[in-house]
Amino acid sequence: MINSSTYKYLNAQETPFYYYDMDLLKTSLATIKEEAARYNYHIHYAIKANANPKILSLIQAYGFGADCVSGNEIKRSIDNKFPSNQIVYAGVGKSDKEIEMALEANIFCFNCESIPEIEVINEIAKSKNKVAKIALRINPNVNANTHHYITTGIAENKFGINPWEFDQILELLTELDNIQLVGLHFHIGSQIVDLSVFKSLCLRINEIQNWFLEHQIIVDHINVGGGFGINYHKPDEEPIPDFRNYFAIFNEFLNLKAKQQVHFELGRSIVGQCGSLISRVLYVKNGINTNFAILDAGMTELLRPALYQAFHKIENLSSTDEHENYDVVGPICESSDCFGKAVSLPKTKRNDLIAIRSAGAYGEVMASNYNLRQTAKSFFSDDIQI
Numbered sequence: 001m002i003n004s005s006t007y008k009y010l011n012a013q014e015t016p017f018y019y020y021d022m023d024l025l026k027t028s029l030a031t032i033k034e035e036a037a038r039y040n041y042h043i044h045y046a047i048k049a050n051a052n053p054k055i056l057s058l059i060q061a062y063g064f065g066a067d068c069v070s071g072n073e074i075k076r077s078i079d080n081k082f083p084s085n086q087i088v089y090a091g092v093g094k095s096d097k098e099i100e101m102a103l104e105a106n107i108f109c110f111n112c113e114s115i116p117e118i119e120v121i122n123e124i125a126k127s128k129n130k131v132a133k134i135a136l137r138i139n140p141n142v143n144a145n146t147h148h149y150i151t152t153g154i155a156e157n158k159f160g161i162n163p164w165e166f167d168q169i170l171e172l173l174t175e176l177d178n179i180q181l182v183g184l185h186f187h188i189g190s191q192i193v194d195l196s197v198f199k200s201l202c203l204r205i206n207e208i209q210n211w212f213l214e215h216q217i218i219v220d221h222i223n224v225g226g227g228f229g230i231n232y233h234k235p236d237e238e239p240i241p242d243f244r245n246y247f248a249i250f251n252e253f254l255n256l257k258a259k260q261q262v263h264f265e266l267g268r269s270i271v272g273q274c275g276s277l278i279s280r281v282l283y284v285k286n287g288i289n290t291n292f293a294i295l296d297a298g299m300t301e302l303l304r305p306a307l308y309q310a311f312h313k314i315e316n317l318s319s320t321d322e323h324e325n326y327d328v329v330g331p332i333c334e335s336s337d338c339f340g341k342a343v344s345l346p347k348t349k350r351n352d353l354i355a356i357r358s359a360g361a362y363g364e365v366m367a368s369n370y371n372l373r374q375t376a377k378s379f380f381s382d383d384i385q386i
């Protein structure tokens with residue numbers, strides 16, 4: 001929600017830009033910390049959701065670890081003071097160079113996604129006289145009931161190790177001296193709002209963990225990944241997802257062994273609601289069946305609608321007139337450059353300020369310079385002098 005003095009400040013800036021409500025982020029972080037503490041859960045923030053340094057240093061200050069998917073994300077985490085021993089590193093395609101730098105940085109754990117990757121990590125660790133701690137990222141074949149493109153834990157997906165490879169993995173672990181198995185890791189997808197999916201995940205993890213126990217393997221931690229979704233339709237009514245019920249599911253359904261820790265990798269649920277993309281109307285023009293509101297922001301600033309037909313609430317911050325329907329589009333030379341069709345907005349005109357809400361996760365990080373666009377700036381509520 002943007003009040004009138006903030007509006008005045010934002011309206012004086014060159015658009016488009018990202019605007020972050022840092023009070024909301026602080027409240028979200030405090031809530032997560034409190035709810036996770038009930039069960040002694042360990043939270044790693046998924047840097048991929050938003051790697052803006054100012055956001056990272058605030059998250060780090062709450063004591064969370066970092067979940068990374070590239071060498072550069074590991075570097076960015078360390079630069080923003082995330083302790084290396086709280087950094088986990090997943091990804092199906094870790095390069096030798098990235099593995100080397102992660103070993104040099106002494107990260108907490110590699111979440112390994114294939115047998116050849118484990119062999120390569122062992123080889124590189126050996127050359128450095130180190131022992132790499134690893135967790136097995138397992139593909140549990142649990143349907144996340146979310147958009148097809150952001151489902152990661154069904155058998156057809158490229159992510160993780162399949163259960164039919166477990167015997168081979170056990171053999172390998174006895175042969176490799178520079179690998180230490182410390183965890184089992186799962187991440188089945190993103191924007192999951194149906195909590196029963198997490199119950200199904202827990203039940204499947206129990207089955208998988210039992211297989212390992214039958215083979216005399218007890219790991220230190222179970223990493224259940226991230227994926228908890230946000231309410232894109234009601235960012236003001238539900239600015240913070242229901243972490244209490246979310247964490248309670250894992251407490252109820254996950255069978256843990258003594259001293260076993262539970263790790264989470266939360267991205268969207270932490271930062272999603274605190275960010276908005278702020279843009280200005282360049283032109284309103286008549287189409288055959290619709291009016292187009294053409295913004296100065298496009299899919300280059302926020303790709304999600306073009307890539308996944310994702311819904312983001314769109315608000316006209318400058319007008320309170322009667323509502324009309326608009327197709328809200330960007331300036332990019334692609335027909336998919338559309339933020340919403342038949343969006344009901346107060347009568348909209350050139351230079352009105354538009355907020356595209358819930359853009360804190362997978363917004364700024366997925367921006368591109370296609371059409372040689374300028375990189376959008378970001379503003380933070382706590383920097384605004386009113």
Ligand SMILES: Cc1ncc(COP(=O)(O)O)c(C=O)c1O
Nearest residue numbers: 046187190226227265266267268
């Ligand atoms: C391995 C892994 N962990 C955590 C996340 C964070 O997911 P989310 O932002 O949905 O919480 C992702 C992204 O989906 C991921 O690929």
Ligand SMILES: N[C@@H](CCCC[NH3+])C(=O)O
Nearest residue numbers: 048150190191304361362
């Ligand atoms: N980028 C996706 C989520 C993918 C998460 C990374 N595995 C989104 O905007 O919803």
